[in-house]
Amino acid sequence: MRAPLIITLASAALISACTTNPYTGEQQTSKAAVYGASAAAVCALVGAIDSGKHARNAALGCGIVGAGVGAYMDVQEAKLREQLQGTGVSVVREGDNIRLVMPGNITFQTDSYNLRSDFYPVLNSVGEVLAKYGDTTIRVSGHTDNTGSRQYNQTLSERRAGSVADYLVTREVLRSRLLVQGQSFDQPIADNGTAAGRAQNRRVELYVLPNAV
Template sequence: MRNQLMIAAVASSMMLAGCATDPTTGQTQINKGALGALAGGLGGAAISKATGGEKTGRDAAIGAAVGGGIGLYMQNQANKLKQQMQGTGVSVQQNPNGNIDLVMPGSITFAFDDATLNNAFKPTLDKLASTLVEYNQNTITIAGHTDSKGDAGYNMNLSQQRANAVASYLSQRGVSYNRIQVIPYGESRPVANNNTEAGRQQNRRVELTLNAPQSVN
């Protein structure tokens, strides 16, 4: 009974702190740090009980601290990136799982049918690199995408080259290459209709996913 009350107290305190204000929009949003703490607390309690632990309340508190730290770490990073990317054409979205997605449209990153970074886009990548160096606990997945015009094999290679170009630039700006995974998708994952020019423009993109770490030092 005492353990159940402690778990309930952890959950209640986290839910009360579960809302925050987005600094770029002024809208109320879910506080990922609080929800991370809630998930961590409940997870710690569940694992403790499943393994016959006698200190379920303690394990819930430990789980809450770890989960809350990760959630807050990722939310702070997302807020900074949203401010930095305003007006650049790059969208920033934090997912319910805590990961952060950045979408870089091909119209601002590369010339048509080319894998050389536009010089005008490099200052945006400089800002991104500075934040990734500051928040160095998470890994980074860089995915290249194309539209469906042309040969599928050619498009796959082009998406690889473009993702590599972004990865290489970030690495040159101090982001450890060991943190980066590059994945080419070519034309296989469209987000819009390839039968229209507007749709093809949306499909030509590079996506970065900043993966939530297992723990935060």
């Protein structure tokens, strides 16, 4: 009797995972519900070793935990995509983490760590979402191309990340949530041998990471 119960719980969770993408209108599978279903199945198998009641509790309890974190991040992802549409900032979902990629050409003046004034509205939108959903840690990483010395680029990358973090604090994002780091030119995403590649490598990335539960 326990195996059918496990299958039923997992199947129900997967069925509920189907949602409509608000941007494309297509049916898709919610990451949150899939994580919840997986957690439910695993915990149900563990609980099944004991009693049927424990199996049900394990499935439901772990399903709630698994879906909770994913759902929390799902909502933030949708809000960020809505706010940042057409701004040049890309939103990338990586498991339960969200990564925002801010190209240097729209964020800073050339060879400077002073934020462009026309980028303030974009950061205002980011800050609004991050301040509202406070149960996350935000890692702000600065990146440069390989023009100039390592030390120069390390300092520039740190200062650019710091400028973004400082601005988010003015938008009511708690500084205690922010981790600032400079990566110099150690993590390129394009070829530094071309002007186009170097432009892509000059960027700031925000990683929105769910707090441990």
